[in-house]
Amino acid sequence: MDVSSLALRTDLAVAALDGTVVDRGDHVAVATPDQPDFYWGNYLVIAPPTTPSTATAWLTRAAAAHCAGAAHVAVAIDAPDGALAPAVTAALRAGGATVETMIAMTCDQPLAAPVPAGVELRRFDRPADWDALFALSISIDPDTPAMRRFLTRRIAARARAAARGEVRWWGAFVDGALVASAGVVPLADGARYQDVQTHAAWRRRGVASAVLAAIAQEARSAGDGDERLGGGTAKIQNSLAGARLVLVVGEDNAAARAAYQRLGFVERDRAVLALVAPPQT
Ligand SMILES: CC(C)(COP(=O)(O)OP(=O)(O)OC[C@H]1O[C@@H](n2cnc3c(N)ncnc32)[C@H](O)[C@@H]1OP(=O)(O)O)[C@@H](O)C(=O)NCCC(=O)NCCS
Numbered sequence: 001m002d003v004s005s006l007a008l009r010t011d012l013a014v015a016a017l018d019g020t021v022v023d024r025g026d027h028v029a030v031a032t033p034d035q036p037d038f039y040w041g042n043y044l045v046i047a048p049p050t051t052p053s054t055a056t057a058w059l060t061r062a063a064a065a066h067c068a069g070a071a072h073v074a075v076a077i078d079a080p081d082g083a084l085a086p087a088v089t090a091a092l093r094a095g096g097a098t099v100e101t102m103i104a105m106t107c108d109q110p111l112a113a114p115v116p117a118g119v120e121l122r123r124f125d126r127p128a129d130w131d132a133l134f135a136l137s138i139s140i141d142p143d144t145p146a147m148r149r150f151l152t153r154r155i156a157a158r159a160r161a162a163a164r165g166e167v168r169w170w171g172a173f174v175d176g177a178l179v180a181s182a183g184v185v186p187l188a189d190g191a192r193y194q195d196v197q198t199h200a201a202w203r204r205r206g207v208a209s210a211v212l213a214a215i216a217q218e219a220r221s222a223g224d225g226d227e228r229l230g231g232g233t234a235k236i237q238n239s240l241a242g243a244r245l246v247l248v249v250g251e252d253n254a255a256a257r258a259a260y261q262r263l264g265f266v267e268r269d270r271a272v273l274a275l276v277a278p279p280q281t
Helices: 007-017 052-065 086-094 127-141 144-164 206-220 233-240 254-263
Strands: 019-021 028-032 043-046 073-077 099-107 122-124 168-174 176-185 190-198 244-252 266-276
Touching: 007 019, 007 028, 007 099, 007 144, 007 176, 007 190, 007 244, 007 266, 019 043, 028 052, 043 052, 052 073, 052 086, 052 266, 086 099, 099 254, 122 206, 127 144, 127 168, 127 176, 127 190, 168 206, 176 206, 190 206, 206 254, 244 254
Parallel strands: 043 073, 190 244
Antiparallel strands: 019 028, 028 043, 073 266, 099 244, 099 266, 122 168, 168 176, 176 190
């Protein structure tokens, strides 16, 4: 299957860091067996279903295809205009799915933002940074046992990918405490931002903008040879140099869209995600 939307092409490239991405002709199967509760690490990519019954059938196929231990059903629909037939959306919802539109945005101009007073920006370069990422994430996401299990595995996987030089993580620190973070993954045709977040108490002070700009500025300075992060650092730097910046944001996430637009990101295309979440534990 040729996946056309930038949102999903970059998602698949990121998913391949931790799991498997297999083209099965009429769909692409993504699996991350060591993180079965990672919704967007265990999903199928499909073309827009044309009828309600096809839509329902894909939910059934996704449920059967997911790896052992996955209790959710997730399907990403390659619809670059974000449009699904209303009857298809209704069928997905009737099948228990939430249906959300994602927007891929890119920025081709130099990103700049002032660093707020008292904020230190730096790359993650010590083990405690990953513990701080867990603490920041659980302060933003619902603090449930299931979320804690998910974040523990997910953040450990990110730390491994960072050690391999496949992703680079940045944080904004105030008096040593992490208040905002974002990652960046170099891809064949760009660099994909990951998981931009700011602690609720630090929002609307320009912190996320400063983190994104710091990543972009570092990406522009090729081959600095900084080996603090161990293996792969030079490789990632060379891949990031001059890369077009891509991020993906939910259509309903007005705050994030506003922040990215203000930095100069523009909408490129869309994709639709259908998710049947497991009962929360
Ligand atoms: C989206 C998010 C990262 C923004 O972080 P932030 O540090 O508050 O962003 P900034 O202060 O750099 O915002 C810069 C500009 O973006 C716009 N903006 C940010 N939040 C906004 C909001 N809630 N409503 C409207 N505009 C907003 C404003 O133009 C703001 O500038 P201003 O405060 O001078 O008006 C933060 O709200 C967050 O963590 N949300 C939860 C996680 C999330 O949704 N992450 C994004 C995933 S794609």
